[in-house]
Amino acid sequence: MGCASSTAVQVQPRYPSQTVNTVRTTTHPPVAVTVTQPNVIHMRQPVVNVPRTTIITQQYPPPIAATNLAVANKPQNKDINIEEVVKKFQLLNSVILDLEKKNLVTRVEEKIKQRAATDAESIALKATLAQLEEKTKKELQDVANLQQMANSSSISNFFSSQLQFDQKFSQEEEEYIQAKTEQENCYKKLIALQEESSRISAEIDNLKRERNDLLNLYEQVDNVLDQVFGGVYGSTLEDELETKTDQIQEKLRRIEMAMRAWKNSEAMTKAATGQLEFACKRWWDVQRIPKTGSYQMLRIQAITETRNYLIAAVRNLAHTQRNISPVKAPYCDPKELNTLNQAINFIFIDGMTRDRHSHAYQVYRTTHARSNMLAKWIETVIANKITTDLAETRVAFAQCRQSLRSERLRLMKEKVLETTGQTLDIDETKSMDSGIDMETESAASVEVAEVEKVEDAQNLNEKIEKAKAENEEEGEEMKEDEEKPSLDELAPPPSKNELFGDLDTLMSEYEGQQKALQHEQEMTKARQEANFKEKLRRRRSKKMRLEAQGIQIEPDNGPAEAAQS
Structure with a gap:
């Protein structure tokens, strides 16, 4: 019996974020291929603030026979009832359509932006309110000083007549009233913004719960597609x-x-x-x-x-x-x-x-x-x-x-x-x-x-x-x-x-990202092919050396004959 060796082979996945590890165990020369697939979450719909998997826009043929064998022998396809899975797919899509009518993803993004703008405005108003409070205190002190002067005998030291004093006093009173009104207005705006921020946060929490239900359904649909089509x-x-x-x-x-x-x-x-x-x-x-x-x-x-x-x-x-x-x-x-x-x-x-x-x-x-x-x-x-x-x-x-x-x-x-x-x-x-x-859209608060x-x-x-x-x-x-x-x-x-942003540029950028990702996938596929071919070449070279030394390589007759040997 020869020593066993293990070699990991990368198989082209259905999604770029998915890695399928094919482990090949070799025992001179029988080859047993098994597939292990990590649990990967796929988002098939664009989601705000969630990393989104971009879909490859071209399907590549398997480069080698081992890849075909790995995909074809995925254990999921052996144990599932395809007919039941298809019915589940149809049911999931019906539920998804009902949730998508609520436009949850867009509404969550909209509310998050609205809360951010409200909080930024609140921060600015807090600073303004502090300045207005100081201004009001100053104007009130000016009025108090004139009142104290009126009760003393020092008016004549600062004003030529009682009329001039009264005019100055009226002016200071108006300035105080104006400062106090401005302060109160700012305070009312700040309180209103804080209440609005709390209300928006509650709405975001409610919308996120429904949105997460939708994302879970998207994940289930992707799992169904993986079961049926084996990840491609x-x-x-x-x-x-x-x-x-x-x-x-x-x-x-x-x-x-x-x-x-x-x-x-x-x-x-x-x-x-x-x-x-x-x-x-x-x-x-x-x-x-x-x-x-x-x-x-x-x-x-x-x-x-x-x-x-x-x-x-x-x-x-x-x-x-x-x-x-x-x-x-x-x-x-x-x-x-x-x-x-x-x-x-x-x-x-x-x-x-x-x-x-x-x-x-x-x-x-x-x-x-x-x-x-x-x-x-x-x-x-x-x-x-x-x-x-x-x-x-x-x-x-x-x-x-x-x-x-x-x-x-x-x-x-x-x-x-x-x-x-x-x-x-x-x-x-x-x-x-x-x-x-449209009724749900128009009824949105x-x-x-x-x-x-x-x-x-x-x-x-x-x-x-x-x-x-x-x-x-x-x-x-x-x-x-x-x-x-x-x-x-x-x-x-x-x-x-101005209304929607530059949609033409947006689509061009999207296509450019797709092409770049496609090119990267092609390069990865080429490297995988080259690595696998190099491993096959080394295996052939080893076999030739062993035969030259007179060591017979037994044919691959299955596990039973291997056990007898």
Whole structure:
């Protein structure tokens, strides 16, 4: 008996991430081939933030007879019931289609980005709030110093007259009110962002649970395909269809994310428009409320309610800008929102006099008109740009994926016929691809910024109407300007590259990656062939040397004769 030796041979796998180790044990010269396959998880669908296995776009013929033997003798194909496995494949696809209608992968990615942007904004607001708190303390101290001076006899040392002192005191009071209002507004925004981040985190957890169920089903489908086809593609057509499906799916993912972002922006902009409209109306009411002492608290409550509606509108418009980025909004841009924020910071001061009240109203009304234009512009972009591309891409993806499933079912039928001699009857309509469920898509929650309620303001509307009725002699209501911006002259829509990114470049990069991976696989295959041929050459050389020395090499007559020897 000669000494046993072991040689590891690499077999071309179905997936690049899979390694099939073929161990050949040689005992002069019988060759026994066994296959051991590690447990490898395959992701057949693109998943956000999960390393994705790229599929080789070409099937290679086995380079040597030993490779064919290794693949053909995989133990999985000996013990499985092909017919049952095919039925399981069909059932898994039906469940997958139901989950895919929820668009889970895209929604998880969208929510993760939204939470990251919210957290970044919260960090910035925390720093701003700290600065505003210091500013408020300083302004309060300035007011306190003047009050202390008024109670002393040192006014004449700093002011020429009581009138000059009163003017300075009023100025310091206004600066303190403005600083305090700005601080409170910043604090309210920060709290709202923190609550939004917590809500988004909860949504991500729920979506991830469903997404993980989907990924588990993908893994089960890949295991079924491995069992049926032994780790290689059933046909070249299956390989090509899978690659094409991956490409269209990536394009579809981009467009779906754009659609969801723009639909959310549309809802937020419409909410902001309604909030600005109410703020303008309530701001009219403020001027009609008597300024006598008994109505002072009512005026403060009305101004506070106006401010809360304006803050909510600003948040919704800011979220809209973030959602449609990198496209720049032609209306209510950051500069306009900054102007509105400044007006909000002065709102309690603006409510004291008619002139300032009228000026502030013009700012609010102009922003309301621009917000209405923005809502109409977003609606037009969705209808004329995104919807068409999304519908076409969904149809292409559904057709391509259905073709892939049909090809796999055809191959499985052939496998059943080859294995059992029976014809498998499969109803392919059970796995027909209906695409994204539009009802589920439209029913997806869109969280708009809500208005904070005014404390201790029960029956506020009734109180304001009563106060206005008692103040008819104070003057007429403020008239709304007759000229309104026309919706017929909207800004031009963004380009496809601005909406979806450069899809042509994306597809080119994808194809380039596929070609690079294919080249790498060819090089690996060539090295494996060369190594195996070299091992065969060495074995032949050893056999020739042994024969030259007069040592007979017994033929391979199986384990029984080997044992007898």
